[in-house]
Structure formats: structure tokens, C-alpha cells
Amino acid sequence: MLxxxxxxxxxxxxxxxxxxxxxxxxxxxxxSGHITFRFDYRLAGRRETLTIGRYGAGGVSLAKAREQCLKARQAVEEGRSPAQQKQRDKRRIAAGETFGAISKRWLKEAPMADSTRAMRKSIFDRDIYPIWKSRRLDEITPDDLRAQCIKVKDRGAxxxxxxxxxxxxQIYAFAILHGEKIANPANEVGPASIATFTSKDRALSPSEIRIALAEVEHVPTLPTIRLGLRFILLTMVRKSELLDAVWDEVDFENAVWS
Structure with a gap:
């Protein structure tokens, strides 16, 4: 044993x-001195060889090669050719769409309200597309995503x-739905690892409320959230009171909510 x-x-x-x-x-x-790990096997009466990878810096370790060999043996036992699968994977990667191409498709085709699409496009155009437009989908790692999110947070956003x-x-979920065999890097980047928010209990002054009412129209969010913010500022109710409200409490003829 090696x-x-x-x-x-x-x-x-x-x-x-x-x-x-x-x-x-x-x-x-x-x-030449190069050492390559290989695995020979027979499948459906034919002999095949899987080239696992080259040993050394920039290649594959002995432990990793053994791990891949065991997976290949399992594939053979199930009647699948690991060598042919590796070639298919290479062709798929070579022909794979870039992040820029699939993200443009997502922005155009994914079902969402026009206002939501406009809000997401603004963020997409500024903080996402220019960064990764030329990268392959499988090249963007969770660390890449987290670093970009932290960069955006550090500018005060x-x-x-x-x-x-x-x-x-959502872009990666769209890509996977349409046949891309990739992992979603966002699954390993929890929102709490990017930013956390603490509630603030200080009451707004009348002048601050006037400013907030004016500025809420420019908040890049869903129209329903914007309306909810306006409603809270105008009525001074607690968020829980608004969320728990029912239509029976509203007298539309007299414009009274009780």
C-alpha cells in the first residue's frame, strides 16, 4: 500500500x-516523473481506466485519490462508468454558462412583481453582476459571496x-432548476454571518416622522412593505397590532379602524 x-x-x-x-x-x-492515480475496471465486458488525478502540489492528495477511487468502485457496482461520467462533467463545465449569462436569464425570466424586479435589478447591477459576470457558476465559493456581502455591509448598507x-x-436556485449540476454557495452563507440588526426603542419626534414619511417613498423594497411603513408612521400603532389586524375591524365608509 502506498x-x-x-x-x-x-x-x-x-x-x-x-x-x-x-x-x-x-x-x-x-x-517525466509525473505520478498519476488511476483505477482500472471492467464494465459490460469492456475494460476502462479512470484517471483520478495527478499527485502533488496543485493536484490530488493520496487520501483524496483513495476517496475518489471508492466512489468510482461504487459507480461500477451500480453499472455506471466513472470514466465516462468524468468526461461528461468536463464537457459540461467547458460548455457551462457563466454567472453573468444565467443571472441575466434569472432577472428576465424568474416570476416576480415588476417593483420587486426593479429593486433587485438595482442591487444586481451595482453589487453583483460586475463582480462575477465572467465567472463560471462552479467557480464562485461561499467565501467569495460572504466577502462581497461584507464589503457591501462595510460601506454602511x-x-x-x-x-x-x-x-x-435565487440565481443559483434558478440555474439548478434549469439543469446545472452545481452547489448553491448561498446555502453556506447564513444572513447572521453577514449582518445582524438590533431593535431601537427610541420614539421618533414629530419632525423625524415627517422626514421618515418623505424618505420611505425612496426605500428600495416591496410596495407592500413601503405601504406598511407609511401606515405605521401615520397611525403610530405597534407592528404586532398591524400584523394581527383583520378586515372586520375596518369601517371603510367612515374611514375608521377600531
Whole structure:
């Protein structure tokens, strides 16, 4: 069985030679000195070889190669060709859409209210599309997303930072729905890791209420939320009172809510 020490001691020869490991995997040592992990198997009467990866810096570790070999053996037992699957994956990645292309499709095709689309497009155009438009979908990591959200938060826009995460999550969900075999990086970026909000109990002064009423029209949010904010500012009710209200409490003829 191979070890890292044994692998480092393998010397190139005039012809390629093989050194067995376990579970059918072996190291192929080329005349150039490159060491490649491979797995030979038979499927439907034919012999196939899976090239797992090259050993060394920038390649695959011995432990990772063994892990991939075990997955390949499982695929063979289930009647699937791991070598052909690897080639299909390579072709899919090579032909894969960029984040920019799929995100443009999402913005155009995903069902949402026009006002919501306009609000999301504003954030998308400023804080998302320019950053990742040329990247492949599988190249954007949770760390990339978190770093961009923190950057937005640090400029004083924590709520927008949360929106960035939510929009990216929806773009990836759209891509997966349309056949992309990728992980959604937003699933590993919780909103609380970007920003948290604390409630503020100080009452607004009359002058502050006037300012808030004027500014609420420019808040980039859903129309229903904007109307709710206006309603609270005009009536001074608690949020829970508004949320728990029922239509029977409203006298539309006399414009009274009791």
C-alpha cells in the first residue's frame, strides 16, 4: 500500500510503470516523473481506466485519490462508468454558462412583481453582476459571496448586503432548476454571518416622522412593505397590532379602524 513517503521516493524510468495501492487504484509513474492515480475496471465486458488525478502540489492528495477511487468502485457496482461520467462533467463545465449569462436569464425570466424586479435589478447591477459576470457558476465559493456581502455591509448598507446574498441564492436556485449540476454557495452563507440588526426603542419626534414619511417613498423594497411603513408612521400603532389586524375591524365608509 502506498504512502506519501513512498510516492516521493518513486523514480522515473524509461517507460511508464505502475505501483499498486489498494481497492484497485495504482500510481502510474511517467518518464517525466509525473505520478498519476488511476483505477482500472471492467464494465459490460469492456475494460476502462479512470484517471483520478495527478499527485502533488496543485493536484490530488493520496487520501483524496483513495476517496475518489471508492466512489468510482461504487459507480461500477451500480453499472455506471466513472470514466465516462468524468468526461461528461468536463464537457459540461467547458460548455457551462457563466454567472453573468444565467443571472441575466434569472432577472428576465424568474416570476416576480415588476417593483420587486426593479429593486433587485438595482442591487444586481451595482453589487453583483460586475463582480462575477465572467465567472463560471462552479467557480464562485461561499467565501467569495460572504466577502462581497461584507464589503457591501462595510460601506454602511447591511440590509443591501443581505439582499445580495438572497439574490445570489435565487440565481443559483434558478440555474439548478434549469439543469446545472452545481452547489448553491448561498446555502453556506447564513444572513447572521453577514449582518445582524438590533431593535431601537427610541420614539421618533414629530419632525423625524415627517422626514421618515418623505424618505420611505425612496426605500428600495416591496410596495407592500413601503405601504406598511407609511401606515405605521401615520397611525403610530405597534407592528404586532398591524400584523394581527383583520378586515372586520375596518369601517371603510367612515374611514375608521377600531
Amino acid at each position: 504512502t506519501d513517503i513512498a510516492l516521493k521516493q518513486l523514480k522515473p524510468q524509461q517507460k511508464l510503470y505502475k505501483v499498486a495501492d489498494r481497492d484497485g487504484m495504482y500510481a502510474a509513474v511517467a518518464p 447591511p440590509a443591501t448586503a443581505i439582499h445580495v446574498r438572497d439574490i445570489v441564492k
